Amino acid sequence: MEKTFSKTDAVTNQQEMYRQILEYSIENIMIHTNCEVLYLNEACTHFLRCTKERAHGSCVLDLFEEGTKKTVQNRVEQTMNGAEMPRKIEDIITRSDGTKVAVEIYCNPVMYGNQKAIQSVFRDITLRKEAERWMKDQDKLASVGQIAAGIAHEVKNPLTAVKGFLQLLEESHPHAYLTTMKSELNIAINTLTNLLHVSKPDLYEEEIVPIYLCKEVDALLLLFQDRFYDIKVELFLKDTEIYILGKRNLFLKAFFNLFKNAIEAIEGNGKITIEHFILGDTVHIKMHDTGVGIPKDKIKLLGTPFYTSKTQGTGLGLTQVFTTIIDHGGTLTINSHVDCGTTFHIQLPTKHHRSH
Ligand SMILES: Nc1ncnc2c1ncn2[C@@H]1O[C@H](COP(=O)(O)OP(=O)(O)OP(=O)(O)O)[C@@H](O)[C@H]1O
Ligand SMILES: [Mg+2]
Known part of the structure; x- marks a missing residue:
């Protein structure tokens, strides 16, 4: 039909x-x-x-x-x-x-x-609201950082003068207390210098130079030799001829901070593994330690100025690391399991150079 x-x-x-x-x-x-x-x-x-x-x-x-x-x-x-x-x-x-x-x-x-x-x-609009809140927090942090940098700058100068006079005093009137005073003063000046590096890295107008990260990592490890009795270090460094362009001192400091954290995370025996390789135009550096690890809810706090779980820590180490990596166009991701260890994965854009 x-x-x-x-x-x-x-x-x-x-x-x-x-x-x-x-x-x-x-x-x-x-x-x-x-x-x-x-x-x-x-x-x-x-x-x-x-x-x-x-x-x-x-x-x-x-x-x-x-x-x-x-x-x-x-x-x-x-x-x-x-x-x-x-x-x-x-x-x-x-x-x-x-x-x-x-x-x-x-x-x-x-x-x-x-x-x-x-x-x-x-x-x-949950995600948008979160992003707005995050931006506001970042703004707050930036202004706290600026105030802190201003204070640090003002306080550091007189302290440096005091350190000079202590040195003179030590020569003319040696006294056991003077050594302690000087070392305590050095700690204070170091903290202020770190703070300035973090909050106003531009204060240190540094030249952009080629940095061979593998070479620098090798040299930095020597500084921690006294711990290598308990801690084994394994290096998997590929593409060692690759360099990046950037501010060398900032990188030295950043890697120093990462090593220091890795070593401090290991109680007794342990292992630190460092990998370096290139994929496309990106240099990858992975630093893994078999340390105490970081609880999940704390990972998001890493990099926040003054966040520390250590009695003697300033909580500026990772802030400096993040600032340096991000200022050089890179990224840093952190993977951690409590009682197993932590991996810091850095990715940096490279201007690579192959020597023939
Ligand atoms: N490799 C790691 N393993 C476990 N926890 C870590 C590691 N790296 C960082 N952390 C945690 O992150 C916190 C902040 O690190 P950050 O380097 O910024 O400061 P700090 O090490 O506490 O002090 P400072 O570096 O000034 O001596 C540490 O206190 C620690 O809790
Ligand atoms: Mg640290």
Whole structure:
């Protein structure tokens, strides 16, 4: 039997097509009147963690916190009455399972059947909010860093003068206490110098030079020789002829800080493994230690000025490492397991040079 399609069929088909577009849109779409929910698409039911049956006929204001209900209600009423309102609001809503989420809501007046209604689109902005908070924290850290650098600079000069006079005094009036005073003073000056390096690396206008990282790593290891009785060091250095361009002293300091941390993390016997190799245009340096490891919740604090778990630590070591690597266009990732050890993975862009 033959079926002929009428105009009504075409309209029905078209309506069905639009319904499907709305139903399976990736946007979280809700249609509601003043307060009553008329329709939710599939994405929106997932997003609000509810079923269509539960949502239909419920009050849209239930999503909002007590404090903002009134404002939202006014807004909805005015939009329904055709008043020009800002199309987008930001708020926190509570979903059916009790979880809260920061959302951006776009509202548009629409006709639903022959009824005036509002179409609201909910977008999850958790990630954006986190990024904004992070930027604010970074700003705060930067200004704390600037204040600290200013103070460090002012305090370091008189201390350096005191150190000079102590040296003179030691020559003319030797006294046992003077050595202790000098070494304590050196600690203070060192801390201030580290702080200045970290917060204002530009104070040290250093030349950009080729740096052969393998050679520098080899030389730096000599400084820690007294610990190598308990600690084994294994080197897997490939592509040793590669160099990067940068500020050499900053790198020496950064690697010194990483070695020092690795050694301090190892109680008794242990092993430090250092790898160096090139992949494409990137130099990879991995430093692994079999030390105490870092708890998961602390990893995100690494690099924050003054974060330390050591009684004698200043917590500036890793800040200097991060600043140096990032200033040279590189990245640093940290992988750690408590009681197993830690790996610092540095990646740096290279200007590589092969000697023939
Ligand atoms: N290789 C590592 N293994 C385990 N924990 C580490 C390692 N490297 C860093 N940490 C942790 O990160 C913290 C911060 O390190 P950072 O080098 O910035 O400061 P510090 O070592 O405490 O002090 P400073 O370097 O000024 O002597 C350390 O206190 C330690 O808890
Ligand atoms: Mg350290």
